[in-house]
Amino acid sequence: MPSPRPNSSKDSPSSATRPSNSPPWIPRPLSIASAIGLEAVAAGARVIAGGNRRGALFEPTVIVDVPRNCRMVVAESFGLLAPVLVxxxxxxxxxxxxxxxxxxxxxxxxxxxxxxxxxxxxxxxxxxxxxxxxxxxxxxxxxxxxxxxxxxxxxxxxxxxxxxxxxxxxxxxx
Known part of the structure; x- marks a missing residue:
């Protein structure tokens, strides 16, 4: 999962190294989406695709084994997070x-x-x-x-x- 905090000049939109489907994020929404993803991983979920941050871009992220009570499931993250639940x-x-x-x-x-x-x-x-x-x-x-x-x-x-x-x-x- 990406770092929940922006990292000085590395996080500028111009530092992205490859195209992404993710729009440029401003720091607060990026931090929220990152925190929600990190919480799910800490609760036992696994990232199977994406989850990387390059500058101000956040890759679409597919996460499995997400507990049903995680914030990723019960709240609106407005991030490119896709929990897969059975x-x-x-x-x-x-x-x-x-x-x-x-x-x-x-x-x-x-x-x-x-x-x-x-x-x-x-x-x-x-x-x-x-x-x-x-x-x-x-x-x-x-x-x-x-x-x-x-x-x-x-x-x-x-x-x-x-x-x-x-x-x-x-x-x-x-």
Whole structure:
């Protein structure tokens, strides 16, 4: 994992030695993402890809064996951290997804339509993307988060439809 603190001139964006998918980070978010990754590793997680810092760039990082109570799982790091967690079944996955205070968006990959609609009904979030890329949204639909994510349902052309107790957008590729 990268050092949680910037290191003088070595950390300038111009010191990066190779291209990365990571945007330039300012010191505070880099420190937060680094600290969250280091906490997970200290709790027994293993970095299997990325995790290196080059100047102000932080490689996308894949981490396995992350305990479910780690900050990486229950908080928003806004860093390029991808914890991989093993679940017993769909209900365990849905329980894990709903175990945080956040509810902006989720993604489910399945070919089983019953499982898809069970996930849509169960997940406590503003958007469920079914077999779609993260962040997919239909511009004519309400968009926003619930719980501690987002600013509430305030975007989209049909924002005026407020008859839902909780608005949920989902997409199916078929």
């Amino acid at each position: 679940v017993r079944d769909l209900d365990d996955a849905l329980e894990l997804a709903d175990s945080t205070a956040y509810g902006l968006s989720s993604g489910v990959v399945t070919t089983n339509l019953d499982s898809a609609f069970w996930a849509i009904r169960t997940l406590r979030c503003g958007t469920v993307n079914m077999n779609e890329v993260p962040g997919f949204r239909v511009e004519s639909s309400p968009f926003g988060g619930i719980e501690d994510s987002g600013l509430g349902i305030k975007e989209g052309v049909i924002e005026a439809i407020k008859g839902y107790s909780i608005v949920k957008t989902f997409s199916l590729p078929w």
